[in-house]
Every structure is written in C-alpha cells, then in structure tokens.
Amino acid sequence: MGLGCGAQVNGRKGNKISGAVRLTDEQRIDWLRLIRSPNIGPRTFRSLVNHFGGARTALEALPSLAQRGGARGAVQVCSREDAVRELALAHKLGIAFVAWGEPDYPARLQMIDDAPPLITMRGNAAALARPMVAIVGSRNALGAGLKFTQMIARELGDAGFVVVSGLARGIDAAAHKASLAAGTVAVLAGGQDRVYPAEHASLLEAILPAGSALSEMPLGWEPRASDFPRRNRLISGLSLGVVIIEAARRSGSLITARCALEQGREVFAVPGSPLDPRAEGTNGLIKQGATPVTETADIVSALQPIMGQHELFAREPERDVLPDDGEPADDERARIVALLGPAPLQIDDLVRLAKSSPAVVGMVLLELEIAGRLERHGGGLVSLI
C-alpha cells in the first residue's frame, strides 16, 4: 500500500492523509525528508501528499515543481542520510517520531489546519491521550500570579486534566511544577535536545515520568524568536482550552489566545487590576468575550460539556486545494505568475483574473511556494517574495 495514504478520514474521499495506521520505517523516512525540506510547511506537506498520493512521489516531484515555480538554483531536498541520522539520534535519546494519523498522535492536535505531519515526543505517551488544558502567562510574573497558577494547575490535575505549557520562566514553569505528578506536557520551540531556557532542563526531566515533551522542530534546532509564536499554535491545538494568567499587551500569551480562538478552543483569562500592566492583556481578552477565571471550577464547568466530543466537534477537513487534474500548461502558469506581485492578492481573485481553475492556480502557487517565491498571509492572501 502507499504511504499510509490509502485509508480515508471519516469516509471522505480525496483526503489521502488519514488516521490510525502506523507508518513503515521507510514511510517515516520519506515523511521526515519531505517536512524537513525547505519551504515545506504542514499545509504544503498535506497538499503535496494528497496530490501525489504519497510522500515518496512528492519528494521525487520537488525538483521539477521548484523549477517550474522559478526557484533560483536547485532545491535542497532533505537527503535520506540526514533523515536517517535524525531518526537514529532520536532513537538513541529515547525520543519517538509520531506521524499525523498514527495512534499516538494527540487527537485534538490532529484537527488543526496546520497540524505538524511529524512530532517528536519524549516521556509518558499516555499523558497525550488525556484531556488537556493549556496554562500560559507572563515570564516576569510575581508572587501572586505564580501562587494562583500553582493552585489552578494543581486543581486541574486533580480534576483529571493534563496541563500543557511552554516551559518558559514565570507562569509556564509554575504550571508545570504544580502538575508534575498529575502529568504535564511541555511544548518546545526548538529541538528536543535544545531545551530553552537551559536552566529548565532539570524541570523537563521531572516532567517526563508522568508527562511528556513535544516538538515539531528538528533535533539540534536552537529556537529563534519566530519559533515561539509558531510553537504556540501547538500549545492551544493540543488543548480543550487555554488559560491566560497575567499577560501584558502584545505578549506571546495573547498569540496563544488568538491561536486558540482560530482553532475553536475555549479561551479563559484571569482578571486583574486595571492598574497592573500584567493584567492588561487578560482584561482585554475578557472584554472580547474570554471566560473570566477566578477559580478552577470556572474552567472545569466550561470544559466538561465539550469533553469527549472530539469527533462531534471535529472540523470538516479542509477541502483539498489540489484535485488530481490540476496540471497547468506553461502559458497558463505564466499568466498566473504575471498577476502576482509584492502586494497580497486573494486567491479567489487570482482564479477569477487568471480565468483558470482553482486546481491549476493551487498547483502554481504550490510550485512557487516550494521554489521559495511565495508568501502566504492570513485569509487566503498570497504575494510574491
């Protein structure tokens, strides 16, 4: 059979990445090569595998796709050797690679649009199967905020929830520490062997017996500033809801809250004095409709009705961008590319202006993306880089 891509999700046709089948070792190598190749994010990965019927075929197509997309120079496809080396290192460090659709892949994370095709996982896999709540907040929290965090985290653990957070200083660390026994999940912005901040390496070790550490980044990857907001979507994606405890204006915690909203997760915020800058973000969230939290019961009572309804409330999988018939002719490709520029344009408008089919436009955009020439903005907007 193909690379785990023959089965169907919920019986839907055309959704070729699918559930509850373990990859073979060879398939895992192909998946890893594809997601580690330049300009391939989770969404592009899915489009490619769906279009080409598997990661292997997609890998083989990458050079010609990049060329048709106008790549400057040859595309640096991740080599088989590099992938094998990363898998071997992971094995040595006790780190598992879990693929989208495999039984150990966290159920709710699987539902987000840009779920990572592969995650690395250390610790107790059972923790990832239980209902999760994220707790995030400011790194420079003071005593009161830390104390409140500990109370909420401990009580959520007692209520059967796994606490998810980002291993940062301040609120994150307090949330993990208070739920070590009950099980807690740390989502890393870098590779599993590049824990940030370094002083939390021993905290991470303490997490692993009952809990887990999770990352989508390659082993050896030092986290950069831009990796943290990207990581935040995994924190919310894993969880039924996100509790924001203390957040200044424009803080990373508010990015997690926005991810949670986009993913249809509950957003909880702890109120604070209008004179306390650390409460500016959380009070703002409450004004925008977040559920105010002053005790654990506020969270539990809001989540209990939606627990166990993963399937019921699962999003419709995104319509595939690329039906199998989307193969653009050269002049059509040129016409589409000519319409694009540095100013973001709606894909729908592009289809209309180019007088092409959505499938053909989707394929041309994919080629440009793989060639490193396309930037995707929110709301279906694209521009040339």
Next chain:
Amino acid sequence: MGLGCGAQVNGRKGNKISGAVRLTDEQRIDWLRLIRSPNIGPRTFRSLVNHFGGARTALEALPSLAQRGGARGAVQVCSREDAVRELALAHKLGIAFVAWGEPDYPARLQMIDDAPPLITMRGNAAALARPMVAIVGSRNALGAGLKFTQMIARELGDAGFVVVSGLARGIDAAAHKASLAAGTVAVLAGGQDRVYPAEHASLLEAILPAGSALSEMPLGWEPRASDFPRRNRLISGLSLGVVIIEAARRSGSLITARCALEQGREVFAVPGSPLDPRAEGTNGLIKQGATPVTETADIVSALQPIMGQHELFAREPERDVLPDDGEPADDERARIVALLGPAPLQIDDLVRLAKSSPAVVGMVLLELEIAGRLERHGGGLVSLI
C-alpha cells in the same frame, strides 16, 4: 383639579399619578402625610392614590382600610402638623421637596417601580437634569482602588456625566471628590440633616455648589443599617449605569448592582486579581455578564447609544393593582385572609384559591399592608406577619 392626578402619563388611562404638573402647597402636605404614615411605601402610595383618586381621599380612607385589614389599635396617620413642620424646617434649611411628576424630579428615577413619591433635594437642581453614572465600591478601599476611582470619576465628569454615589468612606468619597467641579450627586440613607458618616459633612457642603444631595427619608431621620440597601435603589435608579469598583462578596455595592439590573440599568465592574478579596464581587459580576471596565471609554462607549432615550426605553408603567371596582365584601375578605399565613404565597395563586378577582385580592392585601400585617417579598409573593 385633584392632586396632580388628572393628567395622564403617555396617554394611558388609569395611571392617575402623572407627569410635569407642580403640586399645590396643600397637595404637597397631603402627599407628605401619606408617605410618612406607617406601612406606606412608594408602591402602596401609588396604589392608594390611583385607587382613591388622590392623596387626600386616601388619607381619609386609611383608618378604615387599616381596621378592615385587622390592625391592632388605631393607625397612626401622619398629622397635618407634623407634615407642615417638616416642610417648614426644610424650607429653613434650603431643602426642597420634589414630588414624582414634577419638572425637577430626576427623569430616570421617575421610571423605577418604587420611585419615592417625594424626595428632598439640596444644592444645584441643574445637576439632576444631566445624564448620570453611579460609582460605588468598598469603604475600605486602598490606594490603587481610590486612584482608579478618581481617574474614572474625573473623566466621566469631563465627558459630561454627573457622578452619583452614596457619600460613604472609601470609593464613594473618592468619586465625589474627583467630580466636585463637574457636578456630583450624593444620595443619603438618612434625613438631609443627618449626614452619615458625620465626618463627610464638609464633603457634602463642597458637593452642593455644582451638585446635589438627595434623600427620600424624613428630616431628622438617623440612618439605620436597613436604610442603606433601600437607598441603593435610588443610586442606580438615577443613573444610566452603575460602575462597581472593588466589592467584596455580599457587599452593599452588589445590592446596588442588583438594583441596577432590576431597573434595566447598565452594570459595569472593574476586574481585579482573584487573590484580592476586594475584587471578589466585581469579578463575580463580570462572570454574570457585567461590562468589564479598565478605562473610562469602556463606560462612555456603552452609554452613549442609550443616552437621550429616556422615553424610548421607559418601562411600561405597572398595571394598576386596584381598578375602581375592587371593593371586597366581608366574607370575601375573610376567605382571602384565611388563605394567607407565614409561608409566602403567590398573589396569582391567592386569586385562584380565593376564587376572587385580582382587584378584590389587591384591595384586601392593601388593607393588610396598611394594617402592618402583610409582608411583600420579591416575585409577587406575600405572607402574613
């Protein structure tokens, strides 16, 4: 004409207490006697005047009503001499008596179900004609709460609002002080000559040039504990909305918030840390749907759409309890009284069980009330005392 009772509110028939006509001196004496008589609250006052066509006739009927209601001993109707004495003292002290329906009666207060038939008023009457916002909160507020109160009160004054409060220590005093120049209204729980707390007498004097002091209680009345919650309905009743700044659980400020809700006023609450007991009440209000306030714009932007819509959103005046034909026969009265006991009973059930008309039941209840034998609970429940 009768005691200001010939005109009609909004053209509705049967609503005999009505608007925009000044009482004669004699009428004012009668109104004052009726509302100062025992067991006559604002609702009973209205029922009596509507039923009997005026305060004078109602006063004359009181003894027989009380007797039919089973009063123990003769009813102590307020004497003409006492009323004249209170009016003369008020005049001497520069205090005006303003009756429901007179031009100086505050427009929004007039709309509440239990608006006082007469209020005493000192200071600048113009303040009572402007849009008002109440600010209330805990008496033991600390620096941060007081500072925030001053900011909100000053900015509301700048935005053209008159700040209403209760002259208490803490938040109330801070709100008044910050809006002395813009105009602020103090609603007293006792008589105008019994300012509580006594140390705020000079604050009250400072309020009067631009603002006003208002009370429904008799001159000479020392406020008791039960007068404060009763007074709170006037604070909310005068206002477009009520801002609660710091309120512990079961505090008087929460009573004001409940009054505001019942009267259809906006409720605003300032969030605070879950670990701060002074924020327990306000956080609770926000959980119940109160608008969170961290800056004055939160209040102004919520109120601006409803300003100047007094008439549009005026409640339907309550259906008169007592049409003119409600005159119970002795056996019917006995049957109704026999159904009542110490356990609260719905008036609707009473009508059904007694096989009487609502008008007759209403009259019997009024007699019992005047006789001091009836207690009215919320939600149309009554019981014998």
